[in-house]
Amino acid sequence: GAGVSQSPSNKVTEKGKDVELRCDPISGHTALYWYRQSLGQGLEFLIYFQGNSAPDKSGLPSDRFSAERTGGSVSTLTIQRTQQEDSAVYLCASSTQGEVLAAFFGQGTRLTVV
Amino acid sequence: AQSVTQLDSQVPVFEEAPVELRCNYSSSVSVYLFWYVQYPNQGLQLLLKYLSGSTLVKGINGFEAEFNKSQTSFHLRKPSVHISDTAEYFCAVRSFNDYKLSFGAGTTVTVRA
Numbered sequence: 001g002a003g004v005s006q007s008p009s010n011k012v013t014e015k016g017k018d019v020e021l022r023c024d025p026i027s028g029h030t031a032l033y034w035y036r037q038s039l040g041q042g043l044e045f046l047i048y049f050q051g052n053s054a055p056d057k058s059g060l061p062s063d064r065f066s067a068e069r070t071g072g073s074v075s076t077l078t079i080q081r082t083q084q085e086d087s088a089v090y091l092c093a094s095s096t097q098g099e100v101l102a103a104f105f106g107q108g109t110r111l112t113v114v
Numbered sequence: 115a116q117s118v119t120q121l122d123s124q125v126p127v128f129e130e131a132p133v134e135l136r137c138n139y140s141s142s143v144s145v146y147l148f149w150y151v152q153y154p155n156q157g158l159q160l161l162l163k164y165l166s167g168s169t170l171v172k173g174i175n176g177f178e179a180e181f182n183k184s185q186t187s188f189h190l191r192k193p194s195v196h197i198s199d200t201a202e203y204f205c206a207v208r209s210f211n212d213y214k215l216s217f218g219a220g221t222t223v224t225v226r227a
Contacts, residue, residue, distance in 0.1 A: 031213045033214075033215065035217075041219065041220075042204065042217050042218060042219035042220045043158075043204065043217040043220075045214060045215070045216065045217075048213060048214055050213055056214060091157070091158065093158075093215075095213065102148050102150075102160045102163050102206075102215075103215055104160070105150075105157045105158040105159075106157060107156070107157040108157055
């Protein structure tokens with residue numbers, strides 16, 4: 001597709017369950033970001049991938065959070081043993097490397113932990 | 115590391131009035147600057163960006179922003195707002211030598227008739 005695609009758009013899960021959130025970046029974009037947007041708050045950086053370099057995981061809030069990017073394209077953010085405080089909108093974005101363009105964002109996945 | 119401060123969390127404004135949203139940043143290196151808009155129940159959309167050159171940049175929907183290096187600011191302005199400009203606005207910064215975007219906390223603009 002033309003833009004960043006995220007799935008699912010909405011996810012309701014029970015506390016303690018694991019969830020996987022998927023991101024399909026724009027074709028050819030080598031940089032991929034995950035952010036979290038909690039109600040009434042700004043965007044919190046989680047992780048980013050740049051080409052084949054080691055990802056910057058400095059924003060992951062706990063070891064329950066992990067992410068991978070396969071083949072330099074699709075990325076999956078996994079949250080294990082979800083907690084209610086994990087409820088938020090998870091945003092994925094991608095950008096190019098060779099030219100400085102702003103990141104393009106997906107519509108996000110709204111995660112609700114009940 | 116860089117950081118962004120948006121000085122106003124809420125900005126109410128009447129239709130056809132001007133609006134200015136303030137953004138200040140801090141960084142030890144040169145940066146690129148961005149403004150994003152998030153309309154209700156939608157994703158983030160790029161409004162405009164400053165990369166280099168002219169310090170006054172124009173974006174979509176009649177918005178413009180001015181980069182002031184000495185004051186480390188990148189304020190967003192629109193001379194006449196519409197109801198449809200009601201949204202949350204985020205300022206973001208990215209260092210020359212990094213790809214990590216750092217966002218401000220956002221400014222909610224509410225336009226009233």
